[in-house]
Amino acid sequence: MNLVAVVPAAGGVGATTLAAHLAVSLARKRRLGAAVDLCPGNALRLHLGMDWQDAAGLATQIAAGHPWSDGAYVSSGGVPFLPFGQTGREDGGARLAAWLETQPGGLGGCLEQIRLQPEGILLADAPRMPWQLTRQALARADLAILVAAPDAASYAGLPALLEGVAAAGCAEARVVINGFDPRRDLDRDMALLLANDPGLDLAPVMVHRDEAVREALACKQTVFDYAPSSQAAYDFEALATWVVARLGHRSRQAA
């Protein structure tokens, strides 16, 4: 089983948006097992067409004592996913983390039960460190995608995130720049700085800033449906292709 954890370097970098589109693209390639939202913000579901008023999800089911798997959905695009749920409690994430630790196989074991494709990749949209849920996801992850915007906030947040990744024992972590605009000086400078930093590995794919991404969410669609010819659609597709290739390469190395 391959688990990919998507973790933001700072707030508002678009990690959930990236996770949602990666999930959809992997599903279109028939390579997605399932996606799970570990962020109490519960926003992954909105990218996947779930009704805003629907409060169901993993944390909600657990809090209510119901079977957790009843909180799983399949989007109209064929993406099996577990939303976080709207618990209305501040400690929803901590309770979920504590519950997962009692389950056989932890987070990975739970995801294993809901995936549709037998060899499909499991994708976790994780909150910022130092959340317990993120540590659990990173500890199980074969690949961590550290999402950074091309700005100073992300650069300042990366050291702590990289420490967390190393402490969790994550197999591999790659930084993906999200929202890159080549017309902006700081974006170009940040891309150059990250590419030359010997302490981190930059993924060979970056996602460009594209208004189609925001508009797609407002229309309850992904960019693949809303603007299939957009730069962002191309970038997300390229990212998914790279993830599949990277995990395949790691599997062959391990064999």
Next chain:
Amino acid sequence: MDPWEDPAASVASPLAETGEADLDGAPDVLNLLSRLSGPSGAYREVRRQQAAGAVLARWPLLREVARGLDRTALPGEDG
């Protein structure tokens, strides 16, 4: 000599000096390619480091973080 001012010189000189090239017969293509990639790779690395240093000189917060990460070896960082 700067290999980027005269790329041909950067290739010809080391091959001739080391005697690795078969100047009378067919060239050792793999060796030639590796020689070609040597100077240009080193040059690009220096250029990258210089560019990263210029970035840090331009943005104070990035410079602070880089210092915290002990990335102070980048040329131009303290400019």
